[in-house]
Amino acid sequence: MNIGEFARLGGISTRMLRHYDALGLLVPAHVDPFTARRSYDAAQLPVLNQLLALKGLGFTLDEVGTLLREGISPAELHGMLRLREAELERQVRHNRHTLDRVTARLRLLEQEPQMNVEVKHVEGVTIAALSVPAADASRESTGAVVQALFDQVIDRMEAAGADRTTPVARYQPNANDPTVQVTAGYVVPAGSVPDLDPHTLPSTQVASLLHHGPMSTISTTYQALTDWAASSNRTPTSPTWREHYLEAPDNAQSTWLVEVQLELA
Structure with a gap:
């Protein structure tokens, strides 16, 4: 030819x-x-x-x-390409998380001093996670549970040498009792971390607010979203929440930046 x-x-x-x-x-x-x-x-x-x-x-x-x-050999080239694919996926996850952080900071600058609710579509993601029920939906119950879950997830990911990017928590009420299923983990390729379960968070529409500061005061952000949903007639029958930890550099929490999301669909 x-x-x-x-x-x-x-x-x-x-x-x-x-x-x-x-x-x-x-x-x-x-x-x-x-x-x-x-x-x-x-x-x-x-x-x-x-x-x-x-x-x-x-x-x-x-x-x-x-x-x-x-x-x-084709097998050698295939292995090299798989390694490169994994590296590129890692870069994409890091870049996605960095972009989310930059976007959040822009929201803070543009909306100060009044924070506004943003309604948006979020794509489905898979997280390597652990999931257990909390006694009820109060922050006193869910806060301790989610912290314990993240501690265990981090230990297992470090033992596996897995990359940790984009920490996410989800709180889903159970239908027949007051308990709430708490899931905590990091966005990763499905099934890539031993001893952790892949949990798929569905694609959905959310209402979100940014919380800047310690987790001890995050209840005000939840209340603001709840009030918005009620005034907009958008309150779900069984509210499911997500916390997307954009900046969580230390235990002091004074500079933490968390996007709180209320699933609407």
Whole structure:
């Protein structure tokens, strides 16, 4: 096939194919001695895919050339790509959490001194978590439970060498008694942390307020959201809450930034 067709199948430009030819990374199967037109064979596509995969892993073109000459098995390349995939997922989680923090800080600046409720859609996420019931929905009950859960989750994640990004807690009332199911954990790929259960938090619409300061005063934020829901006729039959811990740098809690979310759907 000609260079344009081969470039189309490989998903790259003809300019890059010429560049790889000049470097000796992927030489055409045939070059016409009179017109200098390059032709490629379909059997060269796996080589091109290996080249692009290695480049995507961050190797320089010199390093790619060495690896291709020495030979790399599909299993080895697959393992390298899996590791790179995991690293990119980790970066995405960190970047998402950083963006949420920046957005929250902008809300604080723009809304001071009056905090306003924001209604928004949140995507579903999977957290590596532990879940137990609290005696009731009071902060005295749920606060102690969620702290104990996070302590256990952190211990298990540290033992597993797992990356901790985006701590989230969810409080869901049980239908037949006053208990509340408390779930606490960190956003991670599903099933990636031993001794912790993957919990999927559903995609939903929420009403949210930011709480800045110690957790001992977070009840005022809950009350403000509850009052908003009542005045807006948006009070759910069984209110389910989330706490998204955007900044929780120390035990003092004086600078903590937590987004409190009331699930509306």
